[in-house]
Amino acid sequence: MSTRSILEVNHINKRFGGLEILKDISFQVQPGERIGIIGPNGAGKTTFFNLLTGDLTPSQGTITYQGKDVTDEPNYQRTRRGIVRTFQKNNLLDNLTVLDNLLLVLQRKHGLKNTWFRVRNEKNYEALYEEAEELLETWGLYPVSNKIVKNLSYGEQRQIEIMLGIATDPEILLLDEPTAGMSQTETDEIVRLLDDLPKDLTIMIVEHDLDVIFGLAERILVLHEGYIMNDDTPETIRHDARVNDIYMGKKGVS
Numbered sequence: 001m002s003t004r005s006i007l008e009v010n011h012i013n014k015r016f017g018g019l020e021i022l023k024d025i026s027f028q029v030q031p032g033e034r035i036g037i038i039g040p041n042g043a044g045k046t047t048f049f050n051l052l053t054g055d056l057t058p059s060q061g062t063i064t065y066q067g068k069d070v071t072d073e074p075n076y077q078r079t080r081r082g083i084v085r086t087f088q089k090n091n092l093l094d095n096l097t098v099l100d101n102l103l104l105v106l107q108r109k110h111g112l113k114n115t116w117f118r119v120r121n122e123k124n125y126e127a128l129y130e131e132a133e134e135l136l137e138t139w140g141l142y143p144v145s146n147k148i149v150k151n152l153s154y155g156e157q158r159q160i161e162i163m164l165g166i167a168t169d170p171e172i173l174l175l176d177e178p179t180a181g182m183s184q185t186e187t188d189e190i191v192r193l194l195d196d197l198p199k200d201l202t203i204m205i206v207e208h209d210l211d212v213i214f215g216l217a218e219r220i221l222v223l224h225e226g227y228i229m230n231d232d233t234p235e236t237i238r239h240d241a242r243v244n245d246i247y248m249g250k251k252g253v254s
């Protein structure tokens with residue numbers, strides 16, 4: 001293994017029954033890389049993410065994180081190690097306020113008692129509030145801090161979910177279609193916020209919106225029929241004839 005790799009995937013294969021979805025996938029991730037994963041519908045992108053997060057285990061192959069074999073570790077153990085994922089669908093506590101959702105995550109991160117309603121009344125939790133306020137301000141969500149999540153727009157809810165992922169101080173952030181269902185304005189805002197994240201945070205992003213991928217990623221993996229068809233810089237991917245043929249229906253990656 002390269003000494004610099006944070007994550008290494010070795011000859012991963014995933015089958016569902018007789019169906020082979022991922023075939024002999026291998027690659028390494030260096031700390032701080034921003035990697036986009038693209039490919040046609042059904043190429044195996046979400047399955048691949050599920051293997052990285054521990055939501056699925058591979059049929060064959062290994063996954064090593066910071067030199068440790070995590071292939072069989074479940075999702076919650078990998079999250080503790082710093083592999084954090086946001087989902088295609090909202091995964092929030094709908095009936096709580098934005099602030100309470102955030103305080104819950106921060107409490108857990110700091111190992112404080114997991115009784116959210118106590119937070120509001122305890123002076124000791126001032127530092128927690130300060131951290132929460134800073135995040136809310138950075139993410140432009142301070143004005144909606146005390147709003148109930150279910151009453152917010154879809155775009156705001158997705159934004160909150162990404163903020164909660166960041167709040168856990170991940171080492172690798174896996175973003176599963178972070179702009180799906182968003183307006184262009186909301187998408188632009190998310191891209192700006194993601195682009196501003198610390199450069200030492202490793203980011204992997206599955207996204208159908210190629211403008212988002214080309215705007216954020218410095219390396220792109222192209223999945224096709226369960227294989228990594230290409231793994232290169234955005235510039236090279238943009239001009240790759242096979243990618244254009246297979247992924248873009250010969251229209252060109254624009």
Ligand SMILES: Nc1ncnc2c1ncn2[C@@H]1O[C@H](COP(=O)(O)OP(=O)(O)OP(=O)(O)O)[C@@H](O)[C@H]1O
Pocket residue numbers: 016019021039040041042043044045046047048
């Ligand atoms: N649990 C499962 N059981 C059987 N087949 C599955 C399962 N999960 C995914 N598949 C199949 O695996 C293939 C890849 O699915 P996956 O969701 O990983 O693709 P994707 O590239 O993320 O697609 P999309 O871009 O449409 O989200 C699809 O043919 C899908 O039907």
